[in-house]
Amino acid sequence: MSTLTRKRTPQQWGLLAISIAVLTVLLFPVYWMVMTSVVPSRELLTSSPPLVPPADSASFDAYGEVLESRPIGLWLWNSTLVTLGTALISIVISTLGGYSLSRFRTKAQQAMGFTLLFSRMLPGTLLIIPVFVIFASAGMINNLWSVILVNVAATVPFTTWLMKGFVDGIPSEIEEAAMIDGCGRLRTLWQVIVPLLRPGLATTFTYACILAWGDFLFARTLMPNPSDWTITVGIASFIGEFSVDWSGLMAAGIMSMVPMLILFVFLEPFLVKGMASGSVKG
Amino acid sequence: MTTDVGLTDVRTQGPPKRRRTRAQRDRLFAYGMLTPTLAAVGLLMAYPIYIAINLSFRGGEIADLQNLGQYPLTLGNYVDVITDPKLLGDIWRSIVYTVGVVVPAFAIGLGLALLLNKTFPGKRIVRPLALLPWAVPGVAVAAAFSWMLDGSFGVINYLLRSVGLIDANVAWLANADTAMTAVIIPTVWKFYPFFTLVLVAALQAIPSDQYEAARIDGAGPWQQFRYVTWPALRAPSALAIVITGVGVFREFDFIFPLTGGGPDDATTTLAVRIYNEAFEYFTFGASAAIGVVTMVIAGALLLAAGRSVREGMN
Known part of the structure; x- marks a missing residue:
């Protein structure tokens, strides 16, 4: 009791009040999506919409309707496959690459930082034409692997750099000791380094998932067939429609957000630690 | 032997x-x-x-x-693209969009990072919530804002009318004067958490005895920020601004679903032009030439920012 009162000064409650005020503004779009999804369209299409769901008409009907009228489940499943595929491949590639960049001084090391930034500045809209050509000649249009591979390529420069930062944080004496004990390099990496890299793996996984799940351009271009769409392409397909079913669109939007939000809430603590020890430090 | x-x-x-x-x-x-x-x-x-x-x-x-x-080699695409007066407009709109996103996103990100670096009850819940927009797919963000910014029934018009800032509804996305602002807002919303994330990490790396020493020397909150906090944030800020800036410069996911580059080209940035040339008009050569020009411009901006980036990366 005494520690509690000593810890919680009025100033701290003031900070909490500020935080709540700030969050109210920042998260209003999310609130409005939820609110829209539970109110029937006809009640929303007025010049002064209700700011809280009216108790008598609020319902989750929009979710059921949109699930029936569009293959949302299928799109979510496609997104899940693309996201998991991208994240798992990215983790493996960037752990190997990050370890190499951290422990060995090669010319590639200096080039990598530049490649990271260069890959960020490439207009995706420029790349998709050649990427489309490549996958068309390989007969891989409407193939989820094509989207996975492109997303891996888009993710890997940054995650490799991130992993290098994490490996930098592990003293090399640890693996030297293991190697003196007769452990080969790859086995040392797998048995000694990888377990210590858990925060880095979590950060890389989260980053790759968010990027791949949110991808719109690549999936839209490489997956012309509606049954192969990811959730983002599916959602975009109803933004431009003549009369938008806003409740349904917001319901679909929320369903597209939930998996990433769950992942994010679990892995967010790692993310801050990861950024602190990772690439973007002072 | x-x-x-x-x-x-x-x-x-x-x-x-x-x-x-x-x-x-x-x-x-x-x-x-x-x-x-x-x-x-x-x-x-x-x-x-x-x-x-x-x-x-x-x-x-x-x-x-x-x-x-099988197609002849030519410089024609570049001649067409560079002499097209539209190009300067596209470049200008790309710069307006980038600066318009990065400045407010950095300001919000920095403010939040300073707040989240303090100790207060409920911080464990506040922090993931504050970073949450980062996890929302860009297209879902675009969908939410296309509804909120709707000219007839959008809640933003309603709120602005309620507080008396506007008298009549504004068709934010359909009006050439407001469309750029209307695509900037959702982009800011998506990008500010990255700044918060980077800056919170940088703030946590500052040893607390530096603040104690500053307090003992009689430094007030502003002076503590000026002489202890800011020097530690400068390099990571520069790097985060450059990474976000080059990313926003070629961003597509918000503008395209919201306006498609319209109305009247008011939101046509280089990234949108590249896409429209290729997939609306099927002039692939011109599209690729604009893309190469875009890469050169972004590369030049990157080199101009080179020093601060190198500081941030080491």
Whole structure:
């Protein structure tokens, strides 16, 4: 009791009040999506919409309707496959690459930082034409692997750099000791380094998932067939429609957000630690 | 005898030779581990860039993208693109969009980071909530804002009317004067958490005794920020601004679903123009030429920011 009162000064409650005020503004779009999804369209299409769901008409009907009228489940499943595929491949590639960049001084090391930034500045809209050509000649249009591979390529420069930062944080004496004990390099990496890299793996996984799940351009271009769409392409397909079913669109939007939000809430603590020890430090 | 020879061998040539092979093996291992990264970057970045550049020099009606060799080489696309007065407008709008996103996103991100660096009850819940927009797919963000900014029934009009800032509804996305602001707002919303994340990490790295020392020297909150906090944030801020800036410069996911580049080209940035040239007008050569011009501009901006970036990366 005494520690509690000593810890919680009025100033701290003031900070909490500020935080709540700030969050109210920042998260209003999310609130409005939820609110829209539970109110029937006809009640929303007025010049002064209700700011809280009216108790008598609020319902989750929009979710059921949109699930029936569009293959949302299928799109979510496609997104899940693309996201998991991208994240798992990215983790493996960037752990190997990050370890190499951290422990060995090669010319590639200096080039990598530049490649990271260069890959960020490439207009995706420029790349998709050649990427489309490549996958068309390989007969891989409407193939989820094509989207996975492109997303891996888009993710890997940054995650490799991130992993290098994490490996930098592990003293090399640890693996030297293991190697003196007769452990080969790859086995040392797998048995000694990888377990210590858990925060880095979590950060890389989260980053790759968010990027791949949110991808719109690549999936839209490489997956012309509606049954192969990811959730983002599916959602975009109803933004431009003549009369938008806003409740349904917001319901679909929320369903597209939930998996990433769950992942994010679990892995967010790692993310801050990861950024602190990772690439973007002072 | 033979053992003797062997021994001298080892003593005179062995050790340097063995060290060399060890170094070679290390290098082989280093590059071996890096191969998947380089393959991913090369196959899906370097090769596409090569095709794009090749495409930008091809004339004629390009229909068969898989056999570019059959089309004549020409500088025509670049001449057309550079002499087209629209290009300057596209560049200008890209810059307006980038600056318009990065400045407020950085300000919000910094403010939040300073807040989240303090101790207060409920911080464990506040922090993931504050970073949450980062996890929302760009298209879902676009969908939410297209509804909120709707000209007839959008809640933003309603709220602004309620507080008396506007008298009549504004068709934010359909009006050429407001469309750019209307696409900037959702982009800011998506990008501010990255700044918060980077800056919170940087703030946590500042040893608390530096603040104590500053307090003992009589520094107020502003002076503590000016002389302790800001110096520690400068390099990571610069890097985060450049990374976000080059990303926003070629961003597509918000503008395209919201306006498609309209109305009247008011939100046509270089990224949107590249897409529309290729997939609306099917002028692939011109599209690729604009893409190459965009890369050159972004590269020049990157070089201009080079010093602050190098500081941030080391």
